[in-house]
Amino acid sequence: MAKVTANDLLEQFQLELLAGEEGIYRPITTSDISRPGMEMAGFFTYYPAKRLQLLGRTELTFFEQLTKEVQQERMLKLCTYDTPGIIISRGNEAPRALLEAAEQNGVPVMRSKQTTTRLSSKLTNYLESKLSPMTAVHGVLVDIYGIGVLITGNSGVGKSETALDLVRRGHRLVADDSVEIRQENEDTLVGRSPELIQHLLEIRGLGIINVMTLFGAGAVRPYKRIVLCIHLELWDQKKAYDRLGLEEETMKIMDSEIQKLTVPVRPGRNLAVIIEVAAMNFRLKRLGFNAAEEFSERLTDVIEEGDRDEFN
Structure with a gap:
């Protein structure tokens, strides 16, 4: 505190x-x-x-x-x-x-x-x-279309590189490596960067780069409310990943819970685009549009219609 x-x-x-x-x-x-x-x-x-x-x-x-x-x-x-x-x-x-x-x-x-x-x-x-209560989380915080996305994962999985790609696509970096998170009220988490590493990204092979110097003041912001967590992990062939989006996982930070999505990482996957789409889809869900539920309802209708045809 x-x-x-x-x-x-x-x-x-x-x-x-x-x-x-x-x-x-x-x-x-x-x-x-x-x-x-x-x-x-x-x-x-x-x-x-x-x-x-x-x-x-x-x-x-x-x-x-x-x-x-x-x-x-x-x-x-x-x-x-x-x-x-x-x-x-x-x-x-x-x-x-x-x-x-x-x-x-x-x-x-x-x-x-x-x-x-x-x-x-x-x-x-x-x-x-x-x-307000404060904690620190190892990860990257990016503002994507107004959605505060916390990117977590083990060291070396590609969090900073993904953040750099997102900044190149016009989104804004808040913090890299360490994210200071304050719980300003019961369901509001606000993340910011420690002052020492503000505006900096660590890219293995390149070293430390200053995002504001390279991309301008519009590529960074001092703080952002966190509403979504994207957890990156190396692809595990034995693990069954969610393919429909009906399962909703949450992550608890202090006394607040935010939605969490686990994204497997393997060569050929464009993580920046996937995270960008995840942020847009999260925004759509908040507006009442859920593609996974809509598909599930269509599938149910087709199955019920098939059952009726078979019965007749």
Whole structure:
């Protein structure tokens, strides 16, 4: 899991630091954001202290109506040693009691000119993308007609060469060799390349090539949602491969499952074309067109018609 701090928010959202500079490297461990309206009213029983706290015009207007003693008491309870940061939206003035309590407990207080709702949405999306569970998979990720296809297989089976052929056919490379995958929500897997090998392909006999330099910026993309896995394996004469496409195999990555197709590799097979067609066929299935099921229904109709003719 990546580490996110208030300092990262300062840089990402161009926030203004008002107080609590010593706490800007406190880790933010959850993407949930709290608007402490109930806490401003004095109800701290279920105060989510480990969340980022967001103060808008409503909370600050109510706070101004409190006496100075109550303000100081509430702010000391709001600024705990677990609180990763407090952000004030709309460029509002920070109450003195808040700044004093923040300095005392080392809680960073930041200010943004954005509206509360928009800022809350941007912060949540950013934190979810950074704090979501992550794993790494050995393979290649390519964007084919808008479908994120993860190509896996044993080392030397031809994954990178196939990816190079797909790029030459106009598709876009996301990652080669190692794919970092984040589970951004229950059924969404997003893959990207480690920064060190971004835009690079390793082709045995040629070495490392830079896809963006050779084919242009349109041949790469930084990340892509993964919805299909193509597993390449050397052709096994003893194994029965699916010839109709009625069997649907899945691959589990963290808590999400994606469709998996196993493609046997042997000389003479154009893997790039096969994977390209697999991506198009997957897209058709999502639109409600399934060639395998349609053929199965035709076959069933022919058999039933033959049985009726024989009976008659």
